[in-house]
Amino acid sequence: MKKSILIIGTVVLSILNAHATTLTSALNPITISVDITNEHLLKVYDWKVETNIGVYSGIALSVEDAKRMILLTSSGEIIRASIIEGYFVLKTEAKNxxxxxxxxxxxxxxxxxxxxxxxxxxxxxxxxxxxxxxxxxxxxxxxxxxx
Structure with a gap:
């Protein structure tokens, strides 16, 4: 009796699995062309400081702001290492x-x-x-x- 129920269940699941379909949506590739010029770019500075307590990092809009943030976050702590790296991002991304x-x-x-x-x-x-x-x-x- 148990074997027949197991066999019937296996057959039913096999039939359902064989007829199962995956719903796929048609991709609608839209290509948007944007000309990026120097006017669309903004230079930001990624800063990171390692102290005796922990590691702090962030992004600033100028080197002076990055240095100020390093001093603020590491106040009262011993600075082991610090780094400031500049890179360009789109102005829209930086202000988002x-x-x-x-x-x-x-x-x-x-x-x-x-x-x-x-x-x-x-x-x-x-x-x-x-x-x-x-x-x-x-x-x-x-x-x-x-x-």
Whole structure:
């Protein structure tokens, strides 16, 4: 009895599997041609600093901003290595904030907290919630594109 149920089940599944089809959608290749000129490009600087506590990185729009961010993120720590690299991106990509991660860090009189958020407004809100009435000693928000 058990063997006949197993055989019937195997046959039914085999028939269903044989008649199964995969739904494929027709690809509609649309080719968009865009001429990229120097006016469409923006030079950004990727910075990274390694300290005795950890590694921090981000993107800045100038070398001076990158150096300032290195100093801000490594304040009170021993810098082991730092690097700043420049590269070109499309201006539209650099100004697109919908695909960014925001690292936030806040230090109050009574404590310290850090985290990530998907928007800058949410990062500020999280810092306010964490501080909740305490006097803020320092705060940082670092933005970089999602990878």
């Amino acid at each position: 904030n919908s695909k960014r991660n925001y690292f936030w860090e806040v230090e109050t009189v009574t404590g310290y907290a850090k985290g990530y958020s998907s928007t800058e407004a949410y990062a500020y809100k999280m810092m306010q919630l964490v501080a909740s009435g305490d006097a803020i000693v320092s705060k940082k928000i670092i933005s970089q594109p999602q990878q």
